[in-house]
Every structure is written in C-alpha cells, then in structure tokens.
Amino acid sequence: MSIQPPPPERIDHLVEGMTMLDPSAERGIVVSLPHPDDESFSSAGTMALASDAGVPVTYLCGTFGDMGRRMGSPFFANRESMRDVRERELADACTILGARYELLGMRDRMVEFEDPHEVATRIRAVLERLDPSTVITFYPGHAVHPDHDAMGLATHLAVAALPDPKPRLLAVAVGDREQLRAALGPQHVAVDIRTVRQRKLGALRAHRSQTEMMFQRWERERDDDEQMRAYREENLTVERFYRLNGVAIPLPR
Amino acid sequence: MGPIDPARVQKELDARLGRDVYLHLETTTGSYTALGPEKRTPVIAFVRNASIRYERGLVTGEGPYRVGLKLDSGWVYAQGLTDYTVTERDELLLAGHDEEGNLRVGLQLSLQPFRE
Numbered sequence: 535m536s537i538q539p540p541p542p543e544r545i546d547h548l549v550e551g552m553t554m555l556d557p558s559a560e561r562g563i564v565v566s567l568p569h570p571d572d573e574s575f576s577s578a579g580t581m582a583l584a585s586d587a588g589v590p591v592t593y594l595c596g597t598f599g600d601m602g603r604r605m606g607s608p609f610f611a612n613r614e615s616m617r618d619v620r621e622r623e624l625a626d627a628c629t630i631l632g633a634r635y636e637l638l639g640m641r642d643r644m645v646e647f648e649d650p651h652e653v654a655t656r657i658r659a660v661l662e663r664l665d666p667s668t669v670i671t672f673y674p675g676h677a678v679h680p681d682h683d684a685m686g687l688a689t690h691l692a693v694a695a696l697p698d699p700k701p702r703l704l705a706v707a708v709g710d711r712e713q714l715r716a717a718l719g720p721q722h723v724a725v726d727i728r729t730v731r732q733r734k735l736g737a738l739r740a741h742r743s744q745t746e747m748m749f750q751r752w753e754r755e756r757d758d759d760e761q762m763r764a765y766r767e768e769n770l771t772v773e774r775f776y777r778l779n780g781v782a783i784p785l786p787r
Numbered sequence: 788m789g790p791i792d793p794a795r796v797q798k799e800l801d802a803r804l805g806r807d808v809y810l811h812l813e814t815t816t817g818s819y820t821a822l823g824p825e826k827r828t829p830v831i832a833f834v835r836n837a838s839i840r841y842e843r844g845l846v847t848g849e850g851p852y853r854v855g856l857k858l859d860s861g862w863v864y865a866q867g868l869t870d871y872t873v874t875e876r877d878e879l880l881l882a883g884h885d886e887e888g889n890l891r892v893g894l895q896l897s898l899q900p901f902r903e
Contacts, residue, residue, distance in 0.1 A: 603815050
C-alpha cells in the first residue's frame with residue numbers, strides 16, 4: 535500500500551545529535567496526554583517496544599476526547615456517543631500497544647481551565663503509584679492544542695513535585711517543524727521504531743473516528759505535499775522527544 | 788444520525804416547547820486549522836447544559852437547515868444543520884457535517900442534563 539513503504543535503512547540524518555533511548559530497558563513508562571489518540575500519534579512505537587520487553591506501560595489520558603470534531607468518515611459518531619466511542623477506540627489501541635490506560639475524566643477542551651496544581655496533584659498520585667522511570671507528555675507552550683499545553687504543564691508540575699530520583703520527563707512538541715527547531719532546537723532523545731511501524735499504524739487505525747479520514751487522504755495522496763509525506767515517514771520511523779527535567783516552564787496567568 | 792427530515796424534527800421541537808430543556812450549542816473549525824495550508828485561526832464555541840425554555844421553535848430551509856428558538860428573553864440559532872437523531876435518552880441531536888463527516892455545528896436539546 536502506498537502509505538506503507540519499507541522503513542528506511544538509515545536513520546542517522548533523523549537523529550543527529552540525539553541520545554538514542556531503548557524503551558525495553560526502562561523500569562516503567564507512563565504517557566500523560568489529554569486525548570485518546572495523542573498516545574498513538576506521539577509515542578505508539580515507544581510504547582510497543584517497551585511492552586514487548588515486559589516493561590509496564592500506562593497511558594494516563596486526561597479527557598474522553600468527547601468534544602472532537604471528527605466523527606468518522608463517513609461519520610458514525612455524534613457528540614453524545616463520542617465519549618464511549620473514543621474510549622472503546624482507546625482500549626483497542628492500547629491492546630495493540632500492550633499498554634493499560636487510566637482516564638482522568640476531564641472534559642475535552644477544558645483542561646486549560648482547570649487548576650493546573652489540582653490536575654498535577656492527580657497526575658502525581660498516579661506517578662507515585664506506578665513509579666515509572668520515564669514519563670512522556672506534551673511540551674507546554676509548544677503543542678498547538680490548548681489541552682496539550684495544559685496537560686504538559688500539569689505533568690511537568692507533577693514530576694517536579696516527586697522526590698528524587700525523579701523519572702525522566704520527555705516532551706513531544708507539535709507544530710511547524712522549522713518554527714519548533716527555531717524555538718527549541720533539535721530534540722534530545724530519539725527512539726528507533728522501525729521494527730514496530732505496523733503496530734503504530736494499527737494503533738492509529740484503532741482510533742477510527744479520528745484517523746480514518748487521514749488514512750483515506752494518505753491513500754488518495756490528496757492534499758499531500760512533500761513536507762507532509764516527509765513528516766509522516768519520519769514519524770513512522772523515529773519518535774523524538776525533548777528532555778523536560780529541570781526546564782523552567784512559566785505558569786499561565 | 789441521518790439526514791434531517793424537517794417534519795420529524797419539527798415534531799421533536801414541538802414536543803419540547805414550553806418546557807425547561809437543557810441546551811448544547813456549538814460550532815467548531817477544529818483545533819488544528821492553524822497547521823493546515825491556509826493557517827487559519829481555530830474558531831470554536833460551545834455552551835453545554837444551559838437551561839432554556841422556548842415558546843416558539845422552528846426548523847426552516849431546504850437543507851442544510853436552520854433552527855431558531857424564541858425564548859422568553861432571547862434567541863437560540865443554528866445554521867448549516869444536515870443530520871439529526873433522537874437518542875435512547877430522548878435527546879434531540881441536530882448537527883451540521885462537512886463533506887468529510889466533520890462536525891461544524893451542533894444544536895441539541897434534552898429534558899435531562901447532557902452527560903457531563
């Protein structure tokens with residue numbers, strides 16, 4: 535199929551200057567993001583590589599994703615059914631990735647209007663219980679969606695409040711590549727996910743209401759410029775993260 | 788959900804006339820429009836579980852449809868509605884979808900609060 539060419543043989547150019555992370559050597563991984571499907575877009579390969587090696591992987595999902603605009607293509611969900619639809623999709627994706635999930639149950643789009651310290655306290659309780667060696671979240675202020683930024687901030691606060699030794703905190707940045715590079719430089723940590731590329735695609739497909747339009751587009755190659763193709767191929771080859779431990783993140787007003 | 792049948796939707800509006808109903812009203816471009824080729828600012832608004840009472844409520848147009856509700860002291864309006872359903876909880880859901888199935892506008896009425 536056109537969207538599944540073989541993975542590239544060399545990845546040097548994609549991970550230049552970055553530390554390679556081996557998820558199978560972790561003690562435990564918690565992925566802390568706001569929506570069902572954020573985990574698959576950002577970290578599916580890392581999650582699969584860890585769980586295949588017996589490393590416990592948990593997706594701590596902030597909301598039900600129940601205010602999404604995508605209803606499937608053609609649509610099969612509606613505003614009121616969306617919550618259950620997306621939780622089922624999340625369960626399927628997590629099965630594919632060998633992960634378990636927990637929901638914080640916040641309302642989609644409203645995370646930034648919650649008290650960040652309260653959300654951080656809830657996240658911290660989960661981290662204390664699961665004791666992961668690595669936590670993955672969004673880079674606050676560099677993640678496009680306000681929920682992403684807010685969940686990233688709360689997770690950052692939660693990790694900062696943990697006793698030493700703290701877990702490694704990795705952050706996913708979203709947006710225009712050149713702008714992100716200018717603001718943050720290249721990512722610090724990379725995971726080679728070539729061996730689990732199909733699992734990442736499978737997890738993305740499991741989030742059917744949100745991704746089936748994207749897959750249809752990919753297959754038609756419509757609206758598909760060179761940058762989009764490169765972006766897609768890169769994200770099915772490597773997952774790259776910024777290290778957030780010790781980075782000062784300003785609190786919102 | 789299926790295509791709006793104006794006569795059936797009108798019946799559903801009439802059934803909720805003069806009663807305290809919960810309103811969910813929204814419009815959305817989606818959160819990621821700024822990443823698209825046109826880099827448009829996302830425009831999103833919603834109200835969920837506002838309590839209203841309408842004395843007159845009509846579905847109009849030839850499709851996509853419009854719905855207007857006349858309140859004691861104000862109005863509720865939505866344009867671009869294409870599809871509807873009535874859920875098992877007797878919620879009337881009206882939505883406008885684009886050609887790819889994305890929600891663009893929603894107007895929903897229920898005698899019980901929508902799930903929070």
